[in-house]
Amino acid sequence: MLDKLKREFTLIAVALSGAVLLIALAMTFYSNWSTQTGITSTLLQRSLERGYAESPQMGSKDREGTVGADSMLTITVDVTGGGVMLSGSDSPVSVDEDALGAIIEEAVESSSSAGYDWDYHLAWATKRTSYGFKVAICDTYSRDKFLVKQGVSSAAILAVALVALFALARGLAAWAVKPVEEAWDAQRRFVSDASHELKTPLAVILANVQILQRSKTLGEEDRRWVDRTADEAGHMKGLVEDLLTLARADEAKAGSVGATGPLVDLDLSEVVEEAALEFDAVAFERGCAIECSVEPGLTVKGDKAQLARVVNTLLDNATKYAPAQSAVTVTARREGKKCAVLVNNGGDPIDPEDLGHLFDRFYRTDEARERQGRGGFGLGLAIAKSIVEAHGGKIWAESTAEAGTTFHVTL
Numbered sequence: 236m237l238d239k240l241k242r243e244f245t246l247i248a249v250a251l252s253g254a255v256l257l258i259a260l261a262m263t264f265y266s267n268w269s270t271q272t273g274i275t276s277t278l279l280q281r282s283l284e285r286g287y288a289e290s291p292q293m294g295s296k297d298r299e300g301t302v303g304a305d306s307m308l309t310i311t312v313d314v315t316g317g318g319v320m321l322s323g324s325d326s327p328v329s330v331d332e333d334a335l336g337a338i339i340e341e342a343v344e345s346s347s348s349a350g351y352d353w354d355y356h357l358a359w360a361t362k363r364t365s366y367g368f369k370v371a372i373c374d375t376y377s378r379d380k381f382l383v384k385q386g387v388s389s390a391a392i393l394a395v396a397l398v399a400l401f402a403l404a405r406g407l408a409a410w411a412v413k414p415v416e417e418a419w420d421a422q423r424r425f426v427s428d429a430s431h432e433l434k435t436p437l438a439v440i441l442a443n444v445q446i447l448q449r450s451k452t453l454g455e456e457d458r459r460w461v462d463r464t465a466d467e468a469g470h471m472k473g474l475v476e477d478l479l480t481l482a483r484a485d486e487a488k489a490g491s492v493g494a495t496g497p498l499v500d501l502d503l504s505e506v507v508e509e510a511a512l513e514f515d516a517v518a519f520e521r522g523c524a525i526e527c528s529v530e531p532g533l534t535v536k537g538d539k540a541q542l543a544r545v546v547n548t549l550l551d552n553a554t555k556y557a558p559a560q561s562a563v564t565v566t567a568r569r570e571g572k573k574c575a576v577l578v579n580n581g582g583d584p585i586d587p588e589d590l591g592h593l594f595d596r597f598y599r600t601d602e603a604r605e606r607q608g609r610g611g612f613g614l615g616l617a618i619a620k621s622i623v624e625a626h627g628g629k630i631w632a633e634s635t636a637e638a639g640t641t642f643h644v645t646l
Contacts, residue, residue, distance in 0.1 A: 240415070241408040248404035253397050260389040267385060271378045279349065279360035282311045282371035309374075314339055315367040330372065331355075342370045351375070433475045440468045477614040480544075481596070481621055498626070503533040503542070503574050503646070507567040510546040514554060523557040523580075525550070529567040533574045535646045541622045542646075545630075548619045549578040549642045556582040556640075573628075573645045581639035585632070593632050594620040 310330060334355040341352060342361045349360040356376040362369045444465040447453060453461065511527045518525045535542075546565075553563045557580040566577040585593070592598045596617040623630040628646040 241405075241412055244408040244411065245401065245404040248407065249397060249400050252400045252404075253393070256396055257393060260393060264382070264385055264389055268382055271375075271382065275358050275373050275375055275378065276349070276360070278309045278373050279358060279371040282309050282373075283360060283362040283369055309371065311369060311371045312339065313364070313366070313369055314343065316343070317367075335372070338372055339370060343368060429478075431479070433471075437468060437472050437475060441465070441472065444468060474614070477618060480618050481614065498536050498538060500534055500536055501539045501542070503535045503576070504529050504531050504567055506539060506543050507546055507565060507576055510543055510550055511565050514547070514550045517551070518554045518557075518563060521554050521557070522559040523554055524562045525554070526562045526564045528564065530569060533567055533569060535574050535626075537626045537646065542626070545619045545622050545644065546576065546578075548615045549576075549644070552615065553578050553580040553640075553642070556580060558582055570645065576644040576646075577641055579639055579641040584636045585634040585640055590632060590634055594630070 312335070334352075334357060337355065338352060338357055338359050341350060342359050345361075348362070349358075351358045356374065356379050358373045358375050360371045362371075444461055447461045448458070448465065507529050508527060511525050511529075515525055550563065550565065557563050561581050564577075564579045566575075566579075568575055568577075594616050595613075597613040598617075620630050623644055623646070626646055628644060630642065630644045632640060632642050634640040
């Protein structure tokens with residue numbers, strides 16, 4: 236859980252910071268592109284208006300308004316409606332004949348008054364005249380090269396920044412989560428230690444109560460109180476064992492040595508079939524039946540006893556709340572590279588508000604609390620979830636009026 240919290244913190248921090256940086260770089264690039272495009276458009280329009288490319292006078296105070304103030308690489312040509320060049324402006328700039336021919340052809344045939352040729356890096360604009368067209372051409376090679384260079388630089392800056400942000404966010408996540416981690420470890424140790432300490436006095440209480448129950452001198456009224464004490468002590472023993480199981484599962488998820496049994500390759504199909512066979516009699520007593528559909532040869536790596544407990548918990552839960560004379564279906568199958576176990580009963584659908592809390596510790600729906608003899612401590616599904624997650628799997632529930640309630644486990 237804490238590792239997941241660290242990952243989420245890191246991803247959120249990197250995503251937000253990266254998004255802000257990406258927007259800033261994109262806006263800078265767009266601003267430069269817009270400025271350069273505007274300069275090109277201005278040069279073309281001035282060339283069309285004046286009919287020639289005027290070079291600025293060096294040192295002149297009004298050179299800002301001249302055509303060549305931003306670029307000397309601008310020329311104009313006069314062409315007929317058929318694309319025949321009549322004359323060109325006086326300019327020190329030479330133009331490749333193939334490029335000039337391609338631009339004139341493109342300008343004459345285009346329905347637009349301006350355009351751009353990516354192959355030659357030339358922008359053009361046209362103006363209709365009595366004899367045909369006046370075409371202004373501007374070389375954008377330097378502009379395009381600058382924009383490409385800026386784009387590559389921005390991408391490199393973004394990549395380096397994301398790596399640095401990831402390292403920084405990872406360190407901050409570890410620092411921010413450290414108090415939570417310490418509290419979590421303290422709580423886990425407390426639950427484990429308290430459960431161990433409670434086992435001995437509970438064993439003594441149960442042993443003494445059993446001795447009293449065997450006594451022939453005990454009165455009927457006193458025996459009733461002794462039996463009640465025995466029942467409550469038995470319930471408390473079950474609670475302590477459940478808490479110990481949860482503590483071990485938490486240690487397994489935290490990576491503690493010895494927290495779980497050895498993880499070995501085992502036949503999941505066999506585990507599911509044995510659990511279903513074991514619950515046949517229980518289901519019969521509860522007025523329902525168990526139907527199995529198990530694909531043979533499903534192999535997973537895990538602890539057989541703990542995975543059997545998961546299946547037993549789901550079957551126990553399903554048969555408790557299954558309608559009378561109905562069937563609880565158990566399915567085990569392969570789903571891609573994973574193995575899945577599904578347990579379904581056709582009972583009343585679980586309220587969506589309760590569905591999200593089914594695997595919370597000590598959580599029970601109001602309906603379950605009202606049903607005498609069905610309620611436990613609300614730890615069974617929490618234990619199942621801890622075991623499944625300790626094995627690297629997932630568990631969840633779905634409930635609808637049509638399909639009933641289905642618990643899914645993937646390993």
